[in-house]
Amino acid sequence: MKRAEQVTFGGSRLDRAAHLRGNPAALAEARAHPDAASILMWRGKPMVCGPDGDRLAFVTTQHPVISAGHDSLIGGPILLGIDDTGPLFATDLSDWTPGDIDESALDHFVDTSLQRYPGFPEDHVFAELRQLMTRLNPRHAELVAAAKALIGWHGIHPFCARCGARSEITQGGWQRTCPACGAHHFPRTDPVVIMLITHGNSVLMGRSPGWPEGMYSLLAGFIEPGETLEAAVRREVWEESGVKVGEVGYLASQPWPFPASLMFGCWGRAETREITVDPVEIEDALWVTRSDMMDAFAGTHPFIKPARKGAIAHFLLQNWLADTLE
Incomplete structure (x- = not known):
């Protein structure tokens, strides 16, 4: 797919400096570098700044927040890589507890709450990544995707x-x-297939319980051990919707740090059209014509809302509508 790497979190060709990871002296030198900088994470939420919250906030590795004792889980900044600005790190501040925290607002599908760390400018806030991922440039998106996934992995291992x-x-x-x-x-990293399944001029869509009202997306599922991408596509579509899939191909991939998946975007041609939903897997599934999907993207469809912007499902559907999959 010609536009494969234009997907959100699609990468910015960051030098991840893997050659430094096993060298304690080189790591210490990188952390002490006068141009070294760190992004800040709190419970999986990056600190962003600016009037539109469209860029990551960076601090020097000598900033007091780095040594404030809020990163006991990690024990220090994680090396993300090196670019022309210098060494880049991620620091987790999840041991910090905001004084006005509302726990009920956190960890929901839509978390619009913002947290402000004392001493930072008013426009520096911790924000949920789903809410801002489409506003970040490719470099910042790659940095935060790696940081969120890594810190999350350390937290449960x-x-x-x-x-x-x-x-x-x-x-x-x-x-x-x-x-x-x-x-x-x-x-x-958990491999997941997400499928653009078509039959004629229609695409197969589904929704999971708990999603915002009217939101539909492409079917998706985890790849099982010993399974190819093609086999996973056919199995998942059959299990969730009862639709049989024939020919399958690969389109694009997307790191998806919620918490740490790699989405393999595939296309498939349905051999049957009848839908039998497995209620354990999904809440609903339906065939959506190209014209109806165009209405959904335009916000004029009576009940269908498209997949979230920034997700590979939205990217694949957008290219399907524009006839730019190949």
């Missing part, structure tokens, strides 16, 4: 999966090593 001892963060944040048995553990 503090112990060695082999012997149960508490593991230690190594390789600049890109590995955990067990001091008891020596096992190495690496950041997890």
